[in-house]
Amino acid sequence: MIPPRSRRYSGADGAEVELPKGDVTEGVVRVGGTVRRPHQEQSWAVAAYLDHLEAVGFDGSPRFLGLDEQGRDVLTFLDGDVAGDDLPPWALTDALLASVARLVRRLHEASAGYVPVEPFPQQSVAQDEFELVSHLDVTPQNTVVRGGEAVGLVDFDLAGPTTRLIDSFNTAMHWVPLRAPADLRHDLDQLARLRVFADAYGWTAEERAGLAEFGAQRADLSYRRMKLRAETLGGGWERMWREGVGDLIRRRGEWLRANAEGIARALR
Numbered sequence: 001m002i003p004p005r006s007r008r009y010s011g012a013d014g015a016e017v018e019l020p021k022g023d024v025t026e027g028v029v030r031v032g033g034t035v036r037r038p039h040q041e042q043s044w045a046v047a048a049y050l051d052h053l054e055a056v057g058f059d060g061s062p063r064f065l066g067l068d069e070q071g072r073d074v075l076t077f078l079d080g081d082v083a084g085d086d087l088p089p090w091a092l093t094d095a096l097l098a099s100v101a102r103l104v105r106r107l108h109e110a111s112a113g114y115v116p117v118e119p120f121p122q123q124s125v126a127q128d129e130f131e132l133v134s135h136l137d138v139t140p141q142n143t144v145v146r147g148g149e150a151v152g153l154v155d156f157d158l159a160g161p162t163t164r165l166i167d168s169f170n171t172a173m174h175w176v177p178l179r180a181p182a183d184l185r186h187d188l189d190q191l192a193r194l195r196v197f198a199d200a201y202g203w204t205a206e207e208r209a210g211l212a213e214f215g216a217q218r219a220d221l222s223y224r225r226m227k228l229r230a231e232t233l234g235g236g237w238e239r240m241w242r243e244g245v246g247d248l249i250r251r252r253g254e255w256l257r258a259n260a261e262g263i264a265r266a267l268r
């Protein structure tokens with residue numbers, strides 16, 4: 001296979017269709033069976049990781065096809081539904097949640113042993129311990145669903161060295177979701193859903209017992225990272241901070257600590 005840096009894509013796929021906007025990256029469009037994204041600092045590291053996932057037969061991630069004439073990253077478009085910011089009812093089922101956990105588990109199995117051949121940018125504040133490379137941003141808006149099951153992950157912008165527990169906790173945080181009940185936008189049984197996720201992913205007894213405190217510490221860290229990104233990168237990061245994401249994260253940490261016992265019991 002041609003190395004990512006030498007790969008060029010020159011397909012004529014027709015009209016550009018705007019894709020739903022995320023919080024940070026501008027100019028993500030669909031052209032036929034491809035997605036074009038602005039080339040970014042982490043693009044080569046992501047492309048090499050996607051090559052690895054392809055080589056080991058993981059079918060839930062886009063393929064990196066090369067740069068187009070405009071210098072944009074070209075990736076394969078994954079067919080299916082992706083939830084928008086307002087989650088539709090189909091995005092809230094326990095069956096989908098369990099399938100997300102299984103997909104992330106499969107991603108971790110496919111990623112184990114991958115040694116980055118292109119370096120990922122340093123994480124801000126504190127570098128995660130390196131157990132494997134993973135996605136690190138498995139939100140509903142980055143998950144492709146078919147027939148009520150999660151079948152694909154897109155938007156590998158935050159991928160990098162991390163641990164299984166960090167990435168799986170992060171996924172549960174977005175999908176259960178884990179946040180202070182006052183910040184919930186839907187009527188959900190969070191502890192029951194956390195249990196569904198735990199069983200489908202396969203957290204160990206030890207991971208379950210320590211999950212609330214682990215999550216609270218991750219909340220402390222993500223508060224510091226989000227604040228630094230808002231201060232140094234501006235753009236969407238700064239807007240999210242202004243809209244109160246820091247307080248939301250702080251309330252999540254407080255809720256996890258205050259409910260540590262109930263969470264451990266629900267996972268037992």
Ligand SMILES: Nc1ncnc2c1ncn2[C@@H]1O[C@H](COP(=O)(O)OP(=O)(O)OP(=O)(O)O)[C@@H](O)[C@H]1O
Nearest residue numbers: 019021022023024025062076077078082141154155
């Ligand atoms: N390869 C793909 N296959 C299918 N759909 C995609 C693909 N890439 C992106 N999309 C769709 O486009 C939307 C936006 O793309 P993406 O998540 O890559 O960028 P973003 O969310 O705008 O970026 P960021 O999260 O960095 O702000 C996704 O939520 C998804 O609906």
Ligand SMILES: [Mg+2]
Nearest residue numbers: 022141142155
């Ligand atoms: Mg996204």
